[in-house]
Amino acid sequence: MRHTEFDYIITGGGSAGCVLANRLSADPSIQVLLLEAGGADHHPLFHVPAGFAKMTKGIGSWGWNTVPQTHLKNRVLSYTQAKIIGGGSTINAQLYTRGVPADYDDWEHDAGARGWSFRDVLPYFKRAENNQRYANEYHGYGGPLGVSYPISPLPICEAFFQAGQELGIPFNPDFNGAHQEGLGYYQLTQFNARRSSTSVAYLRPVEDRPNLTVQLRTHVMRVVLENGRATGVEVASRGSALTQFLRARREVIVTSGTIGSPKLLLHSGIGPAAHLSAVGVPVVHDLPGVGDNLQDHLDLFVIAECTGDHTYDKYNQPHRAAWAGLQYLLWKKGPAASSLFETGGFWYADKNARSPDIQFHLGLGSGIEAGVARMRNPGVTLNSAYLRPRSRGTVRLASADPAAAPLIDPNYWADARDRELAIDGLRLAREILRQPALKRFVMAERLPGDAMKTDADLFEFACAHSKTDYHPVGTCRIGPATDRTSVVTPDLRVIGLEGLRVADASVMPLVPSCNTNAPTIMVAEKAADHILGRLD
Numbered sequence: 001m002r003h004t005e006f007d008y009i010i011t012g013g014g015s016a017g018c019v020l021a022n023r024l025s026a027d028p029s030i031q032v033l034l035l036e037a038g039g040a041d042h043h044p045l046f047h048v049p050a051g052f053a054k055m056t057k058g059i060g061s062w063g064w065n066t067v068p069q070t071h072l073k074n075r076v077l078s079y080t081q082a083k084i085i086g087g088g089s090t091i092n093a094q095l096y097t098r099g100v101p102a103d104y105d106d107w108e109h110d111a112g113a114r115g116w117s118f119r120d121v122l123p124y125f126k127r128a129e130n131n132q133r134y135a136n137e138y139h140g141y142g143g144p145l146g147v148s149y150p151i152s153p154l155p156i157c158e159a160f161f162q163a164g165q166e167l168g169i170p171f172n173p174d175f176n177g178a179h180q181e182g183l184g185y186y187q188l189t190q191f192n193a194r195r196s197s198t199s200v201a202y203l204r205p206v207e208d209r210p211n212l213t214v215q216l217r218t219h220v221m222r223v224v225l226e227n228g229r230a231t232g233v234e235v236a237s238r239g240s241a242l243t244q245f246l247r248a249r250r251e252v253i254v255t256s257g258t259i260g261s262p263k264l265l266l267h268s269g270i271g272p273a274a275h276l277s278a279v280g281v282p283v284v285h286d287l288p289g290v291g292d293n294l295q296d297h298l299d300l301f302v303i304a305e306c307t308g309d310h311t312y313d314k315y316n317q318p319h320r321a322a323w324a325g326l327q328y329l330l331w332k333k334g335p336a337a338s339s340l341f342e343t344g345g346f347w348y349a350d351k352n353a354r355s356p357d358i359q360f361h362l363g364l365g366s367g368i369e370a371g372v373a374r375m376r377n378p379g380v381t382l383n384s385a386y387l388r389p390r391s392r393g394t395v396r397l398a399s400a401d402p403a404a405a406p407l408i409d410p411n412y413w414a415d416a417r418d419r420e421l422a423i424d425g426l427r428l429a430r431e432i433l434r435q436p437a438l439k440r441f442v443m444a445e446r447l448p449g450d451a452m453k454t455d456a457d458l459f460e461f462a463c464a465h466s467k468t469d470y471h472p473v474g475t476c477r478i479g480p481a482t483d484r485t486s487v488v489t490p491d492l493r494v495i496g497l498e499g500l501r502v503a504d505a506s507v508m509p510l511v512p513s514c515n516t517n518a519p520t521i522m523v524a525e526k527a528a529d530h531i532l533g534r535l536d
């Protein structure tokens with residue numbers, strides 16, 4: 001018989017949810033239920049690093065878009081968010097970055113997230129980590145999450161580092177170490193040439209625990225509240241028109257992601273009262289900050305044509321793809337072992353910034369991600385993103401129906417400074433690709449193209465081609481209970497309610513200066529200690 005009552009119910013098996021399922025069920029006396037709307041990750045593309053090339057094109061995701069972006073000439077951007085066990089960690093580009101200590105010190109000092117300074121969070125990054133190279137002040141090994149360097153980098157990557165040095169940007173062997181500045185290889189969430197998602201790293205090793213239940217293809221419709229306490233969730237399983245109530249004896253832990261978590265709270269009647277009333281959801285708990293404070297990195301990119309087959313574009317031909325597959329099967333090397341974005345770095349658009357404010361991702365090909373042009377001849381892509389945006393957006397409901405897509409408004413470039421610095425970052429990316437060291441590999445820039453010179457030209461280009469960097473955070477932000485814009489207190493409890501926490505990327509009050517998977521895993525690791533009473 002299926003249980004309908006558990007100690008903890010976790011609403012989303014993404015990067016954070018799988019970590020929590022593992023950590024909470026480590027105590028055999030605690031009954032844990034992990035619910036995930038998406039399905040299993042059996043398909044090999046979720047495990048072979050180069051499978052990322054398919055991931056932003058619809059597989060394992062919700063299929064959401066933004067609302068028209070006012071400051072990007074009303075363009076609607078595709079907004080890939082994971083719907084699969086492991087969440088973003090199953091479909092992401094596998095870059096393992098943490099940002100800089102000041103990011104977390106800002107959480108504590110500027111946003112009131114007491115206990116989340118870098119000194120506080122570093123042990124959780126290390127606890128998660130099974131780093132294959134480093135064991136030092138910044139890195140640990142023996143944790144669940146495989147972290148390793150690229151296995152088969154290409155010669156163009158080394159030339160990219162030299163090009164940086166020609167511009168005064170040093171080589172950096174570890175962006176997660178003492179300094180973030182420079183170009184270099186990214187550490188990747190990979191182990192033994194396979195993706196190390198939280199599904200693989202945290203869930204699979206413990207899926208036989210009798211006190212852990214994992215239910216896939218199950219949509220949490222709402223959190224049920226009785227007298228100010230979360231008592232369980234209402235769910236709908238695929239293929240059934242009926243909903244079911246599942247009781248949580250201790251807590252409901254919301255881990256549905258930066259878009260999904262505020263969406264779920266709003267459907268549960270927790271959020272800004274005026275908005276809930278406007279869409280016809282009965283107000284249970286007026287909490288104005290739910291769905292506010294959305295922050296994301298907006299990505300711009302340069303695409304150049306190569307002088308020959310220097311990137312992985314040639315593997316779009318079926319016979320070459322077959323050879324790549326064989327190389328991978330036999331030797332765990334070659335193109336299929338590459339996440340296609342394994343090289344990049346951090347530098348300054350604002351020379352006075354406290355730490356790098358631009359991040360680069362070198363894409364070993366063209367057209368790797370949805371919405372990015374593919375060259376007819378072999379190409380290379382250099383993405384640049386401004387890392388500390390001041391623009392703030394929202395997640396709102398389109399209707400009271402939990403099955404309806406939410407209204408996602410990152411509000412990119414609402415603050416003009418974000419636009420100026422992002423365009424400076426794009427110019428830097430162009431400069432890097434034009435350096436002498438890359439002449440052997442790079443024939444000519446094709447996008448934006450030499451004719452696009454002025455800020456106005458590059459703004460036009462950005463309006464037509466910019467894309468999300470997939471780093472939304474902030475919509476259920478941590479902050480002091482006295483601040484009306486906070487959603488959770490530093491121990492991740494929803495303000496004003498009992499038995500309910502949020503523990504995923506949505507609680508980050510400010511987007512860190514990096515990709516957001518490792519920070520989310522850190523949040524979940526620390527959340528487990530809060531929930532289990534190991535922190536005050």
Ligand SMILES: Cc1cc2nc3c(=O)[nH]c(=O)nc-3n(C[C@H](O)[C@H](O)[C@H](O)COP(=O)(O)OP(=O)(O)OC[C@H]3O[C@@H](n4cnc5c(N)ncnc54)[C@H](O)[C@@H]3O)c2cc1C
Binds near residue numbers: 035081097471504505
């Ligand atoms: C395409 C892509 C590429 C990225 N590349 C990188 C990268 O290279 N490096 C990096 O560090 N970061 C990257 N990121 C970002 C990173 O993966 C995310 O920040 C991280 O996964 C967020 O974790 P989360 O647990 O907050 O949410 P998610 O991992 O999105 O998990 C939320 C889960 O909840 C489920 N869910 C939502 N609503 C419900 C509901 N009502 N009922 C049941 N289940 C529900 C979802 O299906 C999902 O599985 C990328 C993200 C994407 C999408």
